[in-house]
Amino acid sequence: MSCAAYLDGNATPKSMSRAKQWTDEVENLYRFQQAGYRDELEYKQVKQVDLIDRWPETGFVKKLQRRDNTFYYYNRKRECEDREKPSVGRKAAPSQLWNIDQFTE
Numbered sequence: 001m002s003c004a005a006y007l008d009g010n011a012t013p014k015s016m017s018r019a020k021q022w023t024d025e026v027e028n029l030y031r032f033q034q035a036g037y038r039d040e041l042e043y044k045q046v047k048q049v050d051l052i053d054r055w056p057e058t059g060f061v062k063k064l065q066r067r068d069n070t071f072y073y074y075n076r077k078r079e080c081e082d083r084e085k086p087s088v089g090r091k092a093a094p095s096q097l098w099n100i101d102q103f104t105e
Contacts, residue, residue: 013038019088022080028061030080030088035064035072 019026029039037043040052043064053062055076064072080088 016089019085022085024059026085026088027078027080031061031064031074033088035066
């Protein structure tokens with residue numbers, strides 16, 4: 001399975017890794033998962049949107065619409081506290097490469 005298939009939405013994640021340190025990417029994954037989505041790709045597919053509202057200063061997600069059509073609004077600053085890092089998971093297709101310094105299986 002190629003990365004292109006994953007990006008087209010035709011792939012099913014085959015593994016999961018958990019965050020072991022906070023990064024901007026972990027912060028945004030936390031926000032998507034709090035709203036009920038695996039990641040940005042799933043959100044865009046479900047909601048059929050191209051752009052996601054982000055804070056210009058940080059690039060963090062600003063607003064997400066849940067599946068029940070209510071909205072989550074997020075602050076400019078970090079919301080994923082250290083105690084919540086292990087709950088942030090990243091699901092990956094087998095061919096997808098990850099930075100193993102940020103995540104661990």
